[in-house]
Amino acid sequence: MASTGMQIFAFVLALLGIMGAMVATLLPNWKVSADVGSNIITAISQMQGLWMDCTWYSTGMFSCTLKYSVLSLPAYLQTARTTMVLSCVMAAMGLCLASLGLKCTRWGGGRRSKRHAAIASGGCFIAAGFLCLVPASWFTKEVITNFLDRSVHESNKFEPGGAVYVAFLSAGFLFVGGSIFCVSCSGKRPGHQEMILLPPPDKLLLQQQQHLLQQQQQDQLQHQYCSLSPLDNKTGYSLQDYV
Numbered sequence: 001m002a003s004t005g006m007q008i009f010a011f012v013l014a015l016l017g018i019m020g021a022m023v024a025t026l027l028p029n030w031k032v033s034a035d036v037g038s039n040i041i042t043a044i045s046q047m048q049g050l051w052m053d054c055t056w057y058s059t060g061m062f063s064c065t066l067k068y069s070v071l072s073l074p075a076y077l078q079t080a081r082t083t084m085v086l087s088c089v090m091a092a093m094g095l096c097l098a099s100l101g102l103k104c105t106r107w108g109g110g111r112r113s114k115r116h117a118a119i120a121s122g123g124c125f126i127a128a129g130f131l132c133l134v135p136a137s138w139f140t141k142e143v144i145t146n147f148l149d150r151s152v153h154e155s156n157k158f159e160p161g162g163a164v165y166v167a168f169l170s171a172g173f174l175f176v177g178g179s180i181f182c183v184s185c186s187g188k189r190p191g192h193q194e195m196i197l198l199p200p201p202d203k204l205l206l207q208q209q210q211h212l213l214q215q216q217q218q219d220q221l222q223h224q225y226c227s228l229s230p231l232d233n234k235t236g237y238s239l240q241d242y243v
Helices: 002-026 075-101 111-148 162-184 192-197 201-227 230-235
Strands: 031-033 043-048 052-057 062-066 158-160
Touching: 002 075, 002 111, 002 162, 075 111, 075 162, 111 158, 111 162
Parallel strands: none
Antiparallel strands: 031 043, 031 158, 043 052, 052 062
16 A cells, blocks of 8 residues: 555656656746846846747847757757657656556556556656756756856856756656656565465355365265175176076
8 A cells, every 4th residue: 555655656756747847848948147238128138948049128028039950059958959858758658657557557457567567667757857857967067157157248148047947856856756666666575475375264265165065075976986885786686687
């Protein structure tokens, strides 16, 4: 029962992780500009994401521009795109396997196949968390390095945005959920297998009664065969049969 509860808890964590990874992939605020202009027509906030760059003006206008050219993007941005998409795909596969490996569900086969599906889903979640952690860490490193570079103008300096923190949190959820799935199904407690192999008391009593009934029937048949002695067999014949 405790293992089933832990599996449900891990499934919820993994679900939160994949939702956070998808949201972080689509959000445009992976890095945010902290520069504030003095002119009213100057942009007060600039945000850059994996797929688009957005600008928020002091007049209340908000505009976004998609990044169409892939080859013109820096290496860390191309890597972040690829790994975040792969993280979402791996987490989705893990959810499909986890739904088959949950002990509280009826589908997924026997206990052995459910255990294998749960361990496979845990591996998918851990891989998805790793794929989500790599771009978030690399992106943060590039932003901090660029911010601390004195040769870069202050208007071109950015800080880590909310999408980076969402990616870190999602990676943690996926790691914890995958670890719980792997640990909860990695082995059995001592004596658990023997308890499973023992039949229920009612079934055990019925088997004993059937065994006793079969033993009594065999004893009766053996008694009938043994009661026919050779003398009884001779009395069944008459001399007239040989005349």
